[in-house]
Amino acid sequence: MQRCLKWVKHLPEMGVEPTVITVDPEVAAYPVLDASLEADVPASVRVLRTGTLEPFGAYQKLTNRPIPHGGFANEGRPSFAQRAARFVRGNLFLPDPRRGWNRFVLRQVEELMQAGERFDAVLTSSPPHSTQLIGLELKRRYGLRWLADMRDPWTDIYYNQALHRTALARRIDARYERQVLEGADVVITTSSDTRRLLLGKASGLPTNKFVVLPNGYDEADFRLPSAPPAxxxxxxxxxxxxxQYHVQPFLEEVAACVQRHSEVPLRLRFVGRVGKEVERQIAQTGLQDRTDLLEFVPHDQAVGYLLRSTALLLAIPDVPHNLGILPGKLFEYMAANKPIICIGPTASDAAHILDESHAGVAFGYDDRRDMQEHLEQLVSAWLQNPNLDLPxxxxxxxxxxxxxxRLAGLIRG
Incomplete structure (x- = not known):
């Protein structure tokens, strides 16, 4: 969401006038909302809010459970009812349950066109990948230049394996994916590996229409000074x-480091959604008294926590096709100017960016010896100076x- 929000914030100053079509929050169902980010939308930008039809509100009422996060991050080990709900979601709602919004968007655009408005381009961003079907239809109806922004893989996204899809459902979803990749004038991805993955989905796709435009950081969000604790x-x-983020080996190395250096007040802080399995790992390693678990906070507060840290932990889920996972937080971590410890594949796009920018070090999930050495170096440096901010x-x-x-240039063609 921040990706599109920041584009909308900066496009007007670059001579591109966006009209935003989004869902009315009164009828939508989402696991978390951050209303504070609305302040980033310029007053000059028109925002049109539509109705929607989606099953998540009904799911919440019927099961008395929270709406699933992306990748079911808030569900832990699924119950029978949750597994059944996943099967229904994966096979009856294709490509995803948010598709019920599409008809409202198409009706809104039709009203704008009938009123005599003209647009140079349409940009659709996903997931949910059903949003891309809106772009496909708008290009068919009006011949608009179409930019399909795909923040994550489609059929290869890691949580698809939890949807218990039949072969027929997989074929239908793959057909939707190919239609979008073939029909879009520009396909935007967040990483080089995701670009490579999508290029292999159909023969004859022109490579020059696939563009990497990573996530980033907003300089205005980092105006406060760094304040690492002393x-x-x-x-x-x-x-x-x-x-799925496979951080237990790292937690065990942190626990071992604490035992070796009991005089050092080493602490961990997690801000956001922490899965039950990770909570258990923290307890099993004996780190619960040295760990703070904070629930979701507005974005500006999250940035404040980054600035009031010694170092920052980044983790990439241990799932198929994870080389191209570039978390948006990576660039905000870099903007905070703290040393970054990344747990994930060392050949990933994230690891490459950390290496080239000298912003941190990436460790494989089980690279215990290298983790141990790095923690020792971190402790030694902290004992000399508790401010480890990077040059x-x-x-x-x-x-x-x-x-x-760069996006404005793509829109103009």
Missing amino acids: DQLLITYVGTITG AFSHSRYSRRALTQ
């Missing part, structure tokens, strides 16, 4: 983390303004 070595993680380094090419400038 009384503790504090490692912070912001966002969702579940058992000034420009990450300006990952600023939201610079990335939106």
